[in-house]
Amino acid sequence: MTPVRRRLADPTLVAIALALSLFGIAMVYSAGQTDVPTAVAKVYRQQIVWFVLGLTVAYAISRASVRFLDWVTVPAYASSLVLLFLLLFIGAGAGTAASTKSWLAIGGVRLGQPSELAKIAVVLMLARLLASRKTAPKSLIDLWQPALAVFVPWVLIMRQPDLGTGIVFVGIFFAMLFWAGASWQLLVLVASPVVSLVLAFSTGLWGAWFLVLIALVLWYKPYLLEGVVVVLANVVTGVVAPILWDRLNPYQQKRLLVFLDPSTDPQASGYHVIQSQVAIGSGGWLGKGFTQGSQKRLAFLPAQHTDFIFPVVGEELGFLGVTIALALFLFLLLRSVRIAARSADPFPSLVAFGLVSAWFVHIVVNIGMTLNLLPITGIPLPFFSYGGSFMLMCWLSVGMLGRISSEGRGPADTLVI
Amino acid sequence: MSFHPNDVQRRARLASAAIFLATVFLAGSFFRTQVLQHSQYALQSEENRLREVPLPAPRGVIYDRNGLILAENLPGYSVSLLAPGVDSLRAALQRLSGTIPLSPEQVNQAVRRFRRAPNRPAVIFPDASFDVVSVLEEHRVEFPGLIIQSSPKRYYPDGPAMAAFVGYTGEINEAELASPTFTGYKAGQQVGKDGLERQYEALLRGREGTRFVEVDARGRVVREAGARQDLRPEAAPPLYTNIDLDLQRFVVEIFGDSLVGGVVAMEPKTGAVLALHSAPTFDPNRFIGGIPADYWRALNEDGRRPLYNKAIKGTYAPASTWKLATAVMAIEQGLVALDDHMPVACAGGYQYGNRRFKCWDKKGHGNVTLAQAIEVSCDVYFYQLGLKIGLSRLVAGGIEMGARERSGIDLPSETRSLFPSAPAVEYYNRRFGARGWSNAVSLNLAIGQGENSQTVVNMARFYSALATDGRAAQPRIVRGEAVHVPMFRLESEQLDGVQKALAGVVQRGTAAASQLRGVMLAGKTGTAQNPHDPNRDHAWFVGFAPADDARIVVAVMLEFGLHGSRAARIASKIIEHYLRVRPEQALSTEGD
Numbered sequence A: 001m002t003p004v005r006r007r008l009a010d011p012t013l014v015a016i017a018l019a020l021s022l023f024g025i026a027m028v029y030s031a032g033q034t035d036v037p038t039a040v041a042k043v044y045r046q047q048i049v050w051f052v053l054g055l056t057v058a059y060a061i062s063r064a065s066v067r068f069l070d071w072v073t074v075p076a077y078a079s080s081l082v083l084l085f086l087l088l089f090i091g092a093g094a095g096t097a098a099s100t101k102s103w104l105a106i107g108g109v110r111l112g113q114p115s116e117l118a119k120i121a122v123v124l125m126l127a128r129l130l131a132s133r134k135t136a137p138k139s140l141i142d143l144w145q146p147a148l149a150v151f152v153p154w155v156l157i158m159r160q161p162d163l164g165t166g167i168v169f170v171g172i173f174f175a176m177l178f179w180a181g182a183s184w185q186l187l188v189l190v191a192s193p194v195v196s197l198v199l200a201f202s203t204g205l206w207g208a209w210f211l212v213l214i215a216l217v218l219w220y221k222p223y224l225l226e227g228v229v230v231v232l233a234n235v236v237t238g239v240v241a242p243i244l245w246d247r248l249n250p251y252q253q254k255r256l257l258v259f260l261d262p263s264t265d266p267q268a269s270g271y272h273v274i275q276s277q278v279a280i281g282s283g284g285w286l287g288k289g290f291t292q293g294s295q296k297r298l299a300f301l302p303a304q305h306t307d308f309i310f311p312v313v314g315e316e317l318g319f320l321g322v323t324i325a326l327a328l329f330l331f332l333l334l335r336s337v338r339i340a341a342r343s344a345d346p347f348p349s350l351v352a353f354g355l356v357s358a359w360f361v362h363i364v365v366n367i368g369m370t371l372n373l374l375p376i377t378g379i380p381l382p383f384f385s386y387g388g389s390f391m392l393m394c395w396l397s398v399g400m401l402g403r404i405s406s407e408g409r410g411p412a413d414t415l416v417i
Numbered sequence B: 001m002s003f004h005p006n007d008v009q010r011r012a013r014l015a016s017a018a019i020f021l022a023t024v025f026l027a028g029s030f031f032r033t034q035v036l037q038h039s040q041y042a043l044q045s046e047e048n049r050l051r052e053v054p055l056p057a058p059r060g061v062i063y064d065r066n067g068l069i070l071a072e073n074l075p076g077y078s079v080s081l082l083a084p085g086v087d088s089l090r091a092a093l094q095r096l097s098g099t100i101p102l103s104p105e106q107v108n109q110a111v112r113r114f115r116r117a118p119n120r121p122a123v124i125f126p127d128a129s130f131d132v133v134s135v136l137e138e139h140r141v142e143f144p145g146l147i148i149q150s151s152p153k154r155y156y157p158d159g160p161a162m163a164a165f166v167g168y169t170g171e172i173n174e175a176e177l178a179s180p181t182f183t184g185y186k187a188g189q190q191v192g193k194d195g196l197e198r199q200y201e202a203l204l205r206g207r208e209g210t211r212f213v214e215v216d217a218r219g220r221v222v223r224e225a226g227a228r229q230d231l232r233p234e235a236a237p238p239l240y241t242n243i244d245l246d247l248q249r250f251v252v253e254i255f256g257d258s259l260v261g262g263v264v265a266m267e268p269k270t271g272a273v274l275a276l277h278s279a280p281t282f283d284p285n286r287f288i289g290g291i292p293a294d295y296w297r298a299l300n301e302d303g304r305r306p307l308y309n310k311a312i313k314g315t316y317a318p319a320s321t322w323k324l325a326t327a328v329m330a331i332e333q334g335l336v337a338l339d340d341h342m343p344v345a346c347a348g349g350y351q352y353g354n355r356r357f358k359c360w361d362k363k364g365h366g367n368v369t370l371a372q373a374i375e376v377s378c379d380v381y382f383y384q385l386g387l388k389i390g391l392s393r394l395v396a397g398g399i400e401m402g403a404r405e406r407s408g409i410d411l412p413s414e415t416r417s418l419f420p421s422a423p424a425v426e427y428y429n430r431r432f433g434a435r436g437w438s439n440a441v442s443l444n445l446a447i448g449q450g451e452n453s454q455t456v457v458n459m460a461r462f463y464s465a466l467a468t469d470g471r472a473a474q475p476r477i478v479r480g481e482a483v484h485v486p487m488f489r490l491e492s493e494q495l496d497g498v499q500k501a502l503a504g505v506v507q508r509g510t511a512a513a514s515q516l517r518g519v520m521l522a523g524k525t526g527t528a529q530n531p532h533d534p535n536r537d538h539a540w541f542v543g544f545a546p547a548d549d550a551r552i553v554v555a556v557m558l559e560f561g562l563h564g565s566r567a568a569r570i571a572s573k574i575i576e577h578y579l580r581v582r583p584e585q586a587l588s589t590e591g592d
Helices: A003-007 A011-031 A043-063 A066-090 A114-131 A141-158 A163-179 A184-199 A203-220 A224-247 A250-260 A266-283 A310-342 A346-370 A388-406 B005-036 B038-049 B086-096 B104-116 B130-138 B159-166 B174-178 B195-199 B245-255 B293-301 B319-332 B370-376 B379-389 B391-400 B424-432 B441-446 B456-467 B492-507 B564-579
Strands: A104-106 A109-112 B050-055 B069-074 B077-081 B122-128 B146-150 B153-155 B169-171 B190-192 B209-215 B221-223 B261-266 B273-279 B349-352 B355-358 B471-473 B484-486 B522-528 B538-545 B552-558
Touching: A011 A043, A011 A310, A011 A388, A043 A388, A066 A104, A066 A114, A066 A141, A066 A346, A066 A388, A109 A114, A109 A388, A114 A141, A114 A163, A114 A346, A114 A388, A141 A163, A163 A184, A163 A346, A163 B005, A184 A203, A184 A224, A203 A224, A266 A310, A266 A346, A266 B005, A266 B038, A310 A346, A310 A388, A310 B005, A346 A388, A346 B005, B005 B038, B038 B050, B050 B146, B069 B159, B077 B086, B077 B130, B086 B104, B086 B122, B104 B122, B122 B130, B130 B146, B159 B195, B159 B245, B159 B273, B190 B195, B245 B261, B245 B273, B245 B564, B261 B456, B261 B564, B319 B370, B319 B379, B319 B391, B319 B441, B319 B456, B319 B492, B319 B522, B319 B538, B319 B564, B349 B379, B355 B379, B370 B379, B370 B492, B379 B391, B379 B441, B391 B424, B391 B441, B456 B471, B456 B492, B456 B538, B456 B552, B492 B522, B492 B538, B522 B564, B538 B564, B552 B564
Parallel strands: none
Antiparallel strands: A104 A109, B050 B209, B069 B153, B077 B122, B077 B146, B169 B190, B209 B221, B261 B273, B261 B552, B349 B355, B471 B484, B522 B538, B538 B552
């Protein structure tokens, strides 16, 4: 290891993250440059403070060994659960999600969003549980501990309610199972009830899916009980749920939908997505110029400093800016996957991959939402969206990845991906 | 846990491939949106950001023949509001009414205008007073969507004097917007509503300009200028008319407020309309920017019907003025010459079948020639002449002289004159039933009564043929090529004779009180039976001067004018004013 490597854990990763952060801060600054008086005119200053704090945290965590992470897992997980539980009673809302309880606030001062901490805690906890196994999980019964470890905070977060973060948890769960060596068939079986629920609207599609599932069960030959449970779960979600759904009154249906996605009502979210697409599309090749986006300047773009910050990139810097941002994200993710692959031990490797998967879900869901490829779920874009806890979580991840990288085996560049 | 390096590398490769594909997919989606669909979204973004504020073009100035102004534009202001939706418009109007009182009608009107064109500013005050504008300017910051716009206001310096032909302008209405005549017009624009303004709308409108203002998502104006290059409005070129404003004013003055009727004065050779008036008149200036309800009601409740144009819309039995048509068709067909007598001399009436047709003069006119019969307007002579011509030729001849036509004056809504259609027998059968009429209708037709009802302007046109060469000139207000319509064909000696006989009417006959010194005035009086009130006949005079080389034709019709000689005096004054000659004071017999 070179001396540089020791001081600066994985300089490539840090360089990419720095580039993304500076890009992001520039966009938060631009988000505040509007022709209409806006509350976010000065938030870039706070974002810089959070960025500096994030750098400090990243440096600090990179000084701690992986063993420290192992040691801190259980306390971190436990305190996350406690915080999430407390939030249901004392949580505060903010911004577009004012009715939710995702903020920890004391005396009206919002301290942060514990769900960001919970993401890392869950990654650590899952890594610990999965790493402690001698073999890869083979059956559903093998998965009960990891499933429970994700399910409890997931329920608490969905009670806030915060659908977006809930999705991130699901993503982390599946990604880490994959990294732990779970076979794809097992992953499909675990995911199958959700697929059934999604396909339930079409009898034909669901029927086809159900046949595929039966074939899979017969081929994979899980325990009989498991097979029965999986098939029954699919029947319930695919057949019974729609029937029950139809028997609900419209207002009850709406209530359920609002429970699932409270932050936006359909009409308003439709408007937001259209304006987001107009902003992106009107950017063209090179964009309207930094801070010059009219959709943003004239307040057509909602939440331009948080959830919809990427359309500002698209509008002001055009396809060129978008490509640069996507390329940086791609480098970040691929570099992190390398770090995970290069790690000598299962625990840090799983931690690294868990952090990668959290970023990946954030990036894809957030950017996909701005182009109307995915429904609006309101989750932030790493390094770009304004928000203190999230910035800290991102840089905490960088610090952890850096440490894992420096403890990894062999030089990073030997691994070919 | 399977953590063999080979397994891990395989998974790392899978994961990397998934990440790479997802990124490429996202990049592809951005490429589609930003590059392939760029123009569509760029347009949408512009539509989001820009609102078009129309800049009205000044309408063409209308001049009389001497360069005096008939219609011009005064500086004016319109006040409008930009709003993203009806609700916010109502809210803004509500707030606005705290500063400037707004009637519920004005609020509804603004909302209606907004619904018609939501992307244009909804006009609240089409013609705001300076007071309103200065108050609003003061409070401008409180109303972010407010647009105060200079908007030229139409003005007729001699308003009431030209109400009969100039028309007025107003905001385009739904029906007009839907009609093909107004293709390309936008809601809220001012258009010509009547008269010349309507007739020459295409020439007078100019080209509307556009100012682009930048608005935010809530429709508030963020930037007033520089958002995009404004399109300057283009003023329309001026419109030159044949009207003689001096004569027009004089005509209006004569009619004053007491006489009711219509006048057309024109050049017989060219059809150039020198003056056109319908009395009583109204002020078209008050129609600009919305007719005040009380003014509208007052005009409609006036029994003299000021809004009913008596020069081009009202039709009246032409009475004795029509005798010239009868005379000319008889001469043309060689049935009679100007010095021919009729078998029965006038003794105050004529017995036809079991019915006696009276002459207007109970004393009778004796045995007169056609020329004398014209001078004294002898009904008995024309009864016999009508019988001699015969019904079908009377009708056919009348049609030949344009009795069923519009004069073709360049004004909208001219009424077509009424006259039997050919063949006459079929017409009368249709009208009265096969047994419901007799040949006696010929007697009435011959003296301009019966199924004959002419506009003043159409009579002026017919007399322009008498004053010249048998070809009538189509009346034209706006300068242009003269259009002639042949009406009859007479030898020039015959036409001279007819003109002399018409001069005789003024020298010795029924209009002798209207002689002018130094100029020979020719014309014919008429007293039309008023179907509504037998004691209040309509008075006609149609004439021209000088008799041998006419420079002006005047048709005057006075509702309830009682006797044609009164109309003759007015026509005489008009001609006198136009030709600048003094009247000759003379006593005369008053006759029809």
